[in-house]
Amino acid sequence: MSKQIQTQADKLLKIVTDQSTAATYQQALAVTWTILKETGYLLWLVVCLGLVFGDWVWKTGYRTGWNFRGWLNSFEQPSADQVLSETGKSILEVGKSTAANAIAAAKEQLGIENKPEPPLVASPPRPPKPAPAPEKVPVATPEPPVVSTEEE
Structure with a gap:
């Protein structure tokens, strides 16, 4: 081994x-x-x-x-009045633009030329001229009574 x-x-x-x-x-x-x-x-x-x-x-x-x-x-934290006012304005604007688009599409379908509308009011009204200021009248003030201090 x-x-x-x-x-x-x-x-x-x-x-x-x-x-x-x-x-x-x-x-x-x-x-x-x-x-x-x-x-x-x-x-x-x-x-x-x-x-x-x-x-x-x-x-x-x-x-x-x-x-x-x-x-x-x-x-800023909006108030409820402010939120409602802004929502109303937004809804009004959407409604106006939707109506204007619908009218424009209808005119186009009918072949009517879409002319821009003249403004409803040509120019804003002028403010009235202010009235002339009234003249100041001097007010007479009564004189105080004279008191004599002499002894009689």
Whole structure:
């Protein structure tokens, strides 16, 4: 049995001390080191990308928050009368434009030339001339009675 062990040990020693084995292991170590180095560099770039992205998200969120706050603060609280008035004006304008568009479409269908209508009022009325101011009449004020201080 000892002869088998000796033979196997000699085989192993011959394989390990062979020049091709040493070259193969050197290549394997060099490739392993290159893989580890490039993996480390890739991980560093991913960490840098995460930091830059986090900074961008932070700044964008902060700026967006401030802009939203400014926009929200710029609103004034409308009163009910103001809301009703604005709604009425909007409905009136929509009604006018819808009616004008319907009339224009009807004229076009009938082949009638669509001429712009003259204004209903040629010019605004002139304000009346102010009446001349009445003359001021001096008002006579009665003189206070004279009281004598002499003794009689």
